[in-house]
Amino acid sequence: RLLTMFASTKMNTSLEQSILIATTDYFRVKSLENLQDNDIVTYLRYVERQMSLELGRISSLHSSTRRALSVVLEKNLLVNHLSSILAKGFDQLCDETRIEDLKLLHRLFRVADLHDGCEACSMLRDSFGEYVREKVDQIVSNPERDDAMVPNLLDFVEKRKVLCEEAFGNDEAIADFSKQAMERQINKRQNKPAEYVAKHIDQILKAGNKKYSEDELTSTLDKLIVLFRCIQGKDIFEAFYERDLAKRLLFDRSASLDLENNMISRLKVECGASFTRKLEGMFKDVDLSADIMHSFRENRRSAGALGDIELKVNVLTTSFWPSMAKEELKLPRELNYCQETFTTFYLESHKS
Incomplete structure (x- = not known):
């Protein structure tokens, strides 16, 4: 009631200044003491508690005085110590x-x-x-x-x-x-992160459901895409990914073709169709090769000529697959015969 009476007189300015000076002096000292004696979290809780208590105590003061006191509290408890608060343990809070x-x-x-x-x-x-x-x-x-x-x-x-x-x-x-x-x-x-992200994806796609649950696979691929977005050397990533995909497809090392297609779809969303054109072309070649081998085995004359030898051939489109150094191979007579037999079948099947 007394404060309300002061608020309506010229003495309010004098009272307000006295309160502001006393509050400033008090919290300047108390904030330094608490900051020195406590860890960052204890100090922040002290600040929050004191601001709540003090604002409750001054609720009966004139609105202009309340606003001025709020500024004093925040300045002496917070604003003046921002650098010290961050230096005192911010990294540890993030670590934990x-x-x-x-x-x-x-x-x-x-x-x-x-x-x-x-x-x-x-x-x-x-x-x-x-x-x-x-x-x-x-x-x-x-x-x-x-x-x-x-x-x-x-x-x-x-x-x-x-x-x-x-x-x-x-x-x-x-x-x-x-x-x-x-x-x-x-x-x-530079290029190392791109290389190792491609290698890690290779390991994931080889392991598939043998090592990870469906939820783990989805979560891991999501995080890999986030990491992929950070990489500038996407051409380096692409080169390693193409090489590893070629090995997985040609040597049947992929755990799941659905998972492979899922990954390619993600890359297509991120980088566009031109980025995944070769990758999708590899899959088309493998699918087409499977159809060709089925027709070859159905052809009694061709398949019968091989006897007990099991033959698997992949017909690849040069522009889709990673370039490899050409090596002259001298095949054993039996394998050479298999090669000639398949070549004859393939050329006859594609005369048009």
């Missing part, structure tokens, strides 16, 4: 995926960002971008750990996704900036 604690930090930094001249959200964005850059650098830059590069990157891709979505509430600035940081660092190794 402390979602609720990071939510609190993000929420308080957004409050601080409302102050004129304060760049709290930009500071948080930059800190997370630097965190992502350092973690990706640790994964990518060590040639002795190249075999673990892609599995570790896949884990980190998922971690970054969870942090951006759950901890930072899909904050567009944080998500975009950290994505750019991840892409830049991945591509500092």
Whole structure:
């Protein structure tokens, strides 16, 4: 009631200044003490608790005084200590995926960002971008750990996704900036990430359902596509992928043709039809070769001439398949006869 009476007189300005000075002096000291004595999470909880308590206490003051006191609280508890808060343990919170604690930090930094001249959200964005850059650098830059590069990157891709979505509430600035940081660092190794992503996909497609459940396969391919988007050397990826696909198809090493087609469909969505034209052409050649071999076996004269020898031939379109060095082979008489028999059958079947 007394404060309400003051609010209607000229003495309100004097009272307000006294309250603001006392509050500033008090929280300047208390914030430093708490920041020095506690870890980052304890301090953030202290800030949230004090702001709630103090705003409750001043609810009876004039609205202009309440606004001024809110500014003083936020400035002395938050704005003046943003760099110290981030330096005190932000990376550890990210390492440990402390979602609720990071939510609190993000929420308080957004409050601080409302102050004129304060760049709290930009500071948080930059800190997370630097965190992502350092973690990706640790994964990518060590040639002795190249075999673990892609599995570790896949884990980190998922971690970054969870942090951006759950901890930072899909904050567009944080998500975009950290994505750019991840892409830049991945591509500092030039062509190696592209090579190892293709090799990892090769391992997945060879193993298929023998090693992974359907959900695991879908999740892994989703993350691989996210990683694929980060790679600049897509021509390098394409060369390795074509070579590995050729081996899987010609030597029956693929665990599932459906899974193969699923992966090619994903690549087509990402890069367009021209990127997957050769890959799809390989599949057409293999399917056509199966039909040709079926016709060959149905032809009694041709198949009967081979006796007990089992023959499998793939007729390949040169422009679809990876180029290989030509080698002159001197075949045993039996294999040479098989080759001549099939050649005769094929040419007679395709006279038109």
